[in-house]
Amino acid sequence: MSLGEIWAILRRRWYFMVPFTVLSLIGGGYLWVTVPVSYESHSSVALLDSSAVARLAPTFGNPISNAGGSLIVTADVLIRTLESADAAKELRSRGVTDTYTAGFAPASDSPLLVLSVTGTDRDKVLKETNTLTAFAGEQLNALQEAAKVPPAYAVQTAPVVLPQTPVAKSKGRYQGVAAVLILGVVSAFLLSILMEGVSVVRRRYREAPRPKKVRTPKRIRAPKRSRAGMFSRRVDATAVLTVYLVLAFFIPSNLALPALGGVGTPANVFALLGLMWYLATWLGGRILPAPGTRLVRVSLCVLGLAVLAAYISDAMRESSHQEVLGADRGLIGYLVWVSLVVLTSAAMQQRGRLDVLMRRVVIMASVVAAIGFYDFFAATNIADSIHIPGLQTSVAQVSVMDRGAFTRPRATTAQPLEFAGMLAILLPFAVQQAFDPVRRHLHVLRRWGPVILMAGALPLSVSRTSIIGLLLVALVMVPRWKPARRWAAIGVLTASVAVFKVLVPGLIGTITGLFASFLSNSDSSTQARTVKYSAIVPYLKEHPLFGRGFGTFTPDLYFFTDNQYMLGLAEMGLLGLVALFVLFITGIHQGGAIRRLARTDADRELGQAFFASALVAMVSSATFDSLSFPMFAGMFFLMLGAGASYLGFIRREAAAAGVPGPRTTPEAELPQLVESR
Numbered sequence: 184m185s186l187g188e189i190w191a192i193l194r195r196r197w198y199f200m201v202p203f204t205v206l207s208l209i210g211g212g213y214l215w216v217t218v219p220v221s222y223e224s225h226s227s228v229a230l231l232d233s234s235a236v237a238r239l240a241p242t243f244g245n246p247i248s249n250a251g252g253s254l255i256v257t258a259d260v261l262i263r264t265l266e267s268a269d270a271a272k273e274l275r276s277r278g279v280t281d282t283y284t285a286g287f288a289p290a291s292d293s294p295l296l297v298l299s300v301t302g303t304d305r306d307k308v309l310k311e312t313n314t315l316t317a318f319a320g321e322q323l324n325a326l327q328e329a330a331k332v333p334p335a336y337a338v339q340t341a342p343v344v345l346p347q348t349p350v351a352k353s354k355g356r357y358q359g360v361a362a363v364l365i366l367g368v369v370s371a372f373l374l375s376i377l378m379e380g381v382s383v384v385r386r387r388y389r390e391a392p393r394p395k396k397v398r399t400p401k402r403i404r405a406p407k408r409s410r411a412g413m414f415s416r417r418v419d420a421t422a423v424l425t426v427y428l429v430l431a432f433f434i435p436s437n438l439a440l441p442a443l444g445g446v447g448t449p450a451n452v453f454a455l456l457g458l459m460w461y462l463a464t465w466l467g468g469r470i471l472p473a474p475g476t477r478l479v480r481v482s483l484c485v486l487g488l489a490v491l492a493a494y495i496s497d498a499m500r501e502s503s504h505q506e507v508l509g510a511d512r513g514l515i516g517y518l519v520w521v522s523l524v525v526l527t528s529a530a531m532q533q534r535g536r537l538d539v540l541m542r543r544v545v546i547m548a549s550v551v552a553a554i555g556f557y558d559f560f561a562a563t564n565i566a567d568s569i570h571i572p573g574l575q576t577s578v579a580q581v582s583v584m585d586r587g588a589f590t591r592p593r594a595t596t597a598q599p600l601e602f603a604g605m606l607a608i609l610l611p612f613a614v615q616q617a618f619d620p621v622r623r624h625l626h627v628l629r630r631w632g633p634v635i636l637m638a639g640a641l642p643l644s645v646s647r648t649s650i651i652g653l654l655l656v657a658l659v660m661v662p663r664w665k666p667a668r669r670w671a672a673i674g675v676l677t678a679s680v681a682v683f684k685v686l687v688p689g690l691i692g693t694i695t696g697l698f699a700s701f702l703s704n705s706d707s708s709t710q711a712r713t714v715k716y717s718a719i720v721p722y723l724k725e726h727p728l729f730g731r732g733f734g735t736f737t738p739d740l741y742f743f744t745d746n747q748y749m750l751g752l753a754e755m756g757l758l759g760l761v762a763l764f765v766l767f768i769t770g771i772h773q774g775g776a777i778r779r780l781a782r783t784d785a786d787r788e789l790g791q792a793f794f795a796s797a798l799v800a801m802v803s804s805a806t807f808d809s810l811s812f813p814m815f816a817g818m819f820f821l822m823l824g825a826g827a828s829y830l831g832f833i834r835r836e837a838a839a840a841g842v843p844g845p846r847t848t849p850e851a852e853l854p855q856l857v858e859s860r
Contacts, residue, residue, distance in 0.1 A: 196375035207367020222349035420530035458522035475831035497732025513734025527824025549633035558592035607652025611792035730756035747804035770797025
């Protein structure tokens with residue numbers, strides 16, 4: 184369905200669009216007038232150690248300041264005290280009736296606290312912030328007096344940033360107004376499209392063939408040929424997803440709309456618009472879901488049940504405002520994944536167009552890999568210089584990261600691990616396309632350039648995730664090749680190690696050192712992750728089945744898990760963990776099924792590529808919270824839907840040929856595909 188056809192439908196169904204749009208405008212205006220502007224003021228307080236802390240502490244010193252050997256523990260005790268019910272009651276008696284928060288300063292490794300108050304009265308907010316700042320010092324003194332700490336060993340509070348002039352916060356009001364407008368317009372859109380679909384069905388029933396009288400045929404004039412305009416051109420899923428890929432690959436994934444947080448990237452917003460386009464086309468009777476592709480959508484429904492159950496679990500407990508917003512963003516992120524899977528699996532009607540999409544994915548990923556090369560050798564990050572009006576970074580302090588003597592590239596991704604994981608799950612398709620018989624006429628650089636760029640960029644990220652992904656791709660794909668190609672590949676891999684050792688001295692040693700420290704349990708990052716595994720157990724015990732809420736276990740409220748499965752357990756419980764494994768196993772199953780049913784070597788290698796990609800995604804998710812990064816998650820669900828679409832095409836081709844199972848046929852006797860451009 185073209186944009187012109189959608190616009191024509193909306194004009195015909197004006198009796199839905201006009202009233203709903205007017206009502207949403209009235210509702211949005213009412214919220215704008217009635218919802219007051221909130222003001223926020225904050226102050227910063229630092230904890231200062233006692234002058235006598237070095238004298239035989241903690242035996243004759245301050246047990247609070249030496250609990251764990253750091254004032255950070257003392258600061259944590261103070262924060263918990265300020266957020267307790269007794270402290271809230273005492274502050275209320277002193278006039279602090281607005282919402283207040285106490286927490287560590289962002290990206291700070293020191294005992295630096297940030298105290299903030301949010302309310303609708305500017306003068307009152309400033310007064311309450313002063314009261315809260317003074318109360319924090321009183322509470323710390325009371326804790327030490329209760330522990331009978333000598334004055335010489337007492338920890339003191341020192342205001343670093345005095346209570347600031349309250350600043351207007353209109354974000355909540357903007358979000359409410361936008362939500363009402365979007366709800367009204369989307370409801371009118373869906374009702375218009377649904378009514379158009381009903382009318383199409385009725386029209387087809389009325390125009391069903393019936394016995395008619397024989398009439399003299401009239402002279403039929405040839406229709407006038409008109410050039411298709413921009414809005415009258417047919418739009419298909421490949422065109423929609425191509426725009427998504429451009430936005431996903433070339434706009435840094437840490438840039439997002441402020442109101443939506445990390446899920447508000449331009450690519451994700453466009454994916455939601457693509458889902459609306461599919462619904463309009465489907466409800467309008469212009470398209471039917473591709474047969475044989477239902478399994479992936481069923482597995483996504485399992486994840487949807489886990490997300491909804493976690494959302495209800497978050498609503499039933501006493502969650503903070505930040506957690507409620509995180510749960511809402513989690514629902515938006517899930518809808519983005521649904522749109523990608525639906526567009527690639529249900530909306531793909533021609534295999535040639537799907538081949539075009541897969542080729543574009545590989546080309547754009549190789550460009551991102553080339554940007555990674557530049558970042559590595561220039562010791563910079565090109566994404567830091569990209570600033571787009573209306574977008575702001577959703578990741579705190581994204582900057583150049585080093586490991587050893589090397590700069591870890593991230594190109595347009597949010598983090599080097601996302602850069603490595605995204606390339607690892609797309610590398611199998613670059614290899615498959617390089618060997619594809621229909622591309623033999625192309626220059627060798629056009630076929631193997633993406634493979635060289637993507638495979639070469641993986642070690643430059645200086646991470647275990649990249650090397651594990653590279654090894655998994657090799658272990659899955661190389662053994663299935665013929666002996667001549669297999670030994671050539673082993674030789675190329677061996678020579679590549681030597682090339683890296685010569686061109687980038689010290690890189691191979693740094694990478695082997697990472698694995699050596701991991702095996703000997705002497706790596707600091709590995710030890711930090713092990714500690715987090717034990718720290719997450721109390722949260723699992725509180726909500727073991729449905730979790731705390733999808734999208735609520737954020738680092739600013741809790742801590743980094745660096746493990747998608749642990750994060751899934753905390754946010755969605757056991758049901759969410761099962762849903763994640765269902766997704767990964769579905770991808771692996773689709774790759775294996777394509778290989779079993781394929782009738783050509785090219786299709787068998789394509790199935791093996793999907794198998795390797797899903798396996799890399801499943802293993803990589805144990806090394807970092809993979810689905811929290813928009814580019815990695817987008818490419819994973821895009822490949823998941825593409826695998827279902829290819830499996831549907833393979834099944835229909837096998838059924839049309841009347842072949843119950845795979846058979847071996849010389850490649851020369853089979854019809855060769857022509858590359859679609």
